[in-house]
Amino acid sequence: MSKILYFDCFSGASGDMVLGALLDAGLPLAELEAALGSLMIPGYRLAADRVLRAGVSATKFRLIEPEGLGQTHPHHGHRSLAEIVALIERSSLGADPRARAIALFQRLAETEAAIHQMPVERVHLHEVGALDSIIDIVGAVFGLQWFGADRIVSSPLNVGGGMVRSAHGVFPVPAPATLRLLEGVPVYSSGVQMETVTPTGALLVAGHASAFGPMPAMRVERVGYGAGDRELPGTPNVLRVIVGHDDTAASAQRVVVLECEIDDMNPQIYGVLMETLYAAGALDVFYTAVQMKKNRPGTLLTVVAPPDLRDALTGIVFRETTTIGLRYQELLRACLDREIVVVETPVGPVRFKIARRDGEVLNASPEFEDCARAAAERSLPVKDVLGLAMQAYWESRRG
Numbered sequence: 001m002s003k004i005l006y007f008d009c010f011s012g013a014s015g016d017m018v019l020g021a022l023l024d025a026g027l028p029l030a031e032l033e034a035a036l037g038s039l040m041i042p043g044y045r046l047a048a049d050r051v052l053r054a055g056v057s058a059t060k061f062r063l064i065e066p067e068g069l070g071q072t073h074p075h076h077g078h079r080s081l082a083e084i085v086a087l088i089e090r091s092s093l094g095a096d097p098r099a100r101a102i103a104l105f106q107r108l109a110e111t112e113a114a115i116h117q118m119p120v121e122r123v124h125l126h127e128v129g130a131l132d133s134i135i136d137i138v139g140a141v142f143g144l145q146w147f148g149a150d151r152i153v154s155s156p157l158n159v160g161g162g163m164v165r166s167a168h169g170v171f172p173v174p175a176p177a178t179l180r181l182l183e184g185v186p187v188y189s190s191g192v193q194m195e196t197v198t199p200t201g202a203l204l205v206a207g208h209a210s211a212f213g214p215m216p217a218m219r220v221e222r223v224g225y226g227a228g229d230r231e232l233p234g235t236p237n238v239l240r241v242i243v244g245h246d247d248t249a250a251s252a253q254r255v256v257v258l259e260c261e262i263d264d265m266n267p268q269i270y271g272v273l274m275e276t277l278y279a280a281g282a283l284d285v286f287y288t289a290v291q292m293k294k295n296r297p298g299t300l301l302t303v304v305a306p307p308d309l310r311d312a313l314t315g316i317v318f319r320e321t322t323t324i325g326l327r328y329q330e331l332l333r334a335c336l337d338r339e340i341v342v343v344e345t346p347v348g349p350v351r352f353k354i355a356r357r358d359g360e361v362l363n364a365s366p367e368f369e370d371c372a373r374a375a376a377e378r379s380l381p382v383k384d385v386l387g388l389a390m391q392a393y394w395e396s397r398r399g
Contacts (some may be wrong), residue, residue, distance in 0.1 A: 004218045005149035006203050008240035009157040012196025015136025016061045017226035017239035018204050021275035022143035023048045025224025025241050026054065035142040036135060037092030046135075050226045054236035058225035063132040081109040084134060087372040093142055101141045104207050108199065111180045133200050140204050147243055153216055154209035155203040156186035160196035178202045186212050192232055201239075210251045213330070218244035255283065258314060260326035261290055263298030270299070273320050279317055281309045304333075335361060345392035348384055352393055364393055 007013065023029060027046050036046075051060045079087075084105050088098055118165040127174045144152070166175060173195045181202040221244045228237040274285045276386070284304040292298040301321070305313050305346065307330055317326055336355040342367075343352050350370045355363035366389040368382075376394040 002150035002246045003148060004216055004244055004246055005144070005147055005152045006215050006218075006242040006244075007152070007154035007209060008215070008242060008371055009155050009197070009205065010190075011157050011228065011232060011235055012160060012198075013201030013205050013236050013239050013240065014198040014228060015133060015140060015200030015204060017228050018140045018201065018241075019136055019143060020048065020059040020061040020226025021225070021239045021241035022147070023061060023222040023224070024226060025147075025243055027143045031146065032139055032142060035092050035097075037086055037137060038090045038165075039135060039138060041129075044131075053225075053227050053231065053238050054118045054252060054285055056225060056228035056236040058238045060227040061136075062372070063135050067269075075383055079134075081105060084158075087134060088138060091137065091138060096143075097141045097145045100145075100207075101138045104137060104141070104203050107207065108177070108181070108203055111177050112304040114157045115180065117174050136200050137204065144208055149243065149244075151210060151216075152208045153211045153213070154185075154205050155214070156188055156212060157182065157197050157202070157205065158190050160192050160194050161189045162193035162195070164195040174202075175199065181206055185209075190235075192230075194230065196228075196237075203367040215242065216246070218242075218246055219330070231250065252334050253328060255304050255333050256328055256330050258303040258305070258310070258317065258326055258328045259300065260317065260321075260323040261292055261298050261300050262321055262323050263292045264297045265299075265322045269320065273301075273316075276316055276320060277303055277313060280312055282313060340367075343376075343389065343393045343396055345389045347378055347380070347388055350389045350392075352373065352389075361397075362391075366390065367392070374376065 007018075019032075025218050027385060030045060033046055037083040045064050047060075047064050049060045049061045049062070051058055055312070085102050086129065091098065095100065108307055158268070159178070162173050163170050164173050164175055173394075174187070174197060177199045178195075178197055181199060182197070183332070185202075185206050187197075220242055222242075224241040224243075225236075225238040226241070228239075230237055270287060273289075277285045282303050282305045284302075286302050288302065290298050290300045301317070301323075303317070308326060314326065317323060336357050338355050340356055341352050342349050351367040353363075353365045353367065354361060355365075366386060371385040372382050372387055375378075375385040380383075
């Protein structure tokens with residue numbers, strides 16, 4: 001069974017909330033400190049405190065500076081990408097998490113460069129270049145690797161609202177960098193007037209999650225709550241991390257099903273649409289006659305496909321049909337093992353589709369095109385050729 005880690009971002013996400021949730025779910029603080037290694041300035045320390053947020057117990061992760069060192073060893077300065085990369089290269093991280101952390105900061109620098117219209121090498125990361133934010137990002141990369149999830153999934157992100165102050169001025173929430181980092185990611189606002197998704201949170205969640213949506217089917221093994229700084233009215237200001245294993249049977253496959261009804265399209269288009277969807281990777285496409293509003297006859301289009309093709313196939317449906325909306329859901333399907341074998345028959349070789357479960361043959365079907373061709377060549381009814389083919393198959397099994 002594959003291991004799944006799920007980000008539940010109902011109150012948003014920030015770097016310290018991600019790390020707090022991972023620590024709460026079992027990441028050892030001592031191993032985190034060892035991995036960060038020389039990133040830490042002497043005298044600074046990591047803290048993971050138990051706090052309550054709207055009655056929910058959570059872990060608040062903090063970087064604590066020693067008293068009196070705030071002025072002589074400030075950690076709130078801004079750094080260039082090259083300076084941050086040099087820091088990460090000196091850390092005790094393994095090669096893979098070090099490369100991922102550098103890639104995340106590279107993406108952040110490119111985002112800032114695009115927003116401010118300047119070369120990447122001239123970008124100085126302000127809030128995210130501070131030591132505490134660097135610790136958040138690098139530590140979270142290590143923590144996510146420590147859990148060893150085969151798949152990371154996230155809920156849509158609650159981005160909040162209102163205005164936020166940054167080194168560049170006062171901006172609407174989500175801030176420009178945060179919003180650009182969340183391109184292609186489902187987001188919403190619950191109406192709370194504060195920044196609930198920070199650039200570090202957006203960077204970590206969007207940079208690790210391979211899918212966004214409801215919690216996948218799994219057997220829950222660990223749950224962690226990472227606390228934000230502020231209290232929210234009526235809602236715990238926490239990020240929840242859920243870790244477990246895929247509880248589906250080994251033979252089950254996850255698919256996405258797209259559907260829409262159409263009642264105003266030239267029927268000649270349906271054939272082309274089916275061919276286009278199959279060519280793009282759809283597993284199954286079929287039409288069902290339905291009765292729609294105003295007693296108009298219509299057609300229900302159903303497309304079954306691998307989940308990672310959802311966006312591409314949605315684009316085809318919108319581009320090639322007259323529908324203005326469709327719905328989708330992820331489902332599990334069970335399939336028999338299939339193979340094609342060639343059977344010698346009195347009318348020539350015919351391909352058979354053989355379906356098995358646990359090695360037992362449950363179905364055998366001759367390819368109709370082979371039988372139709374043999375029937376035409378010998379001036380025989382197709383039904384007779386189908387019968388001869390099945391008889392030959394069973395004789396081959398007995399032999």
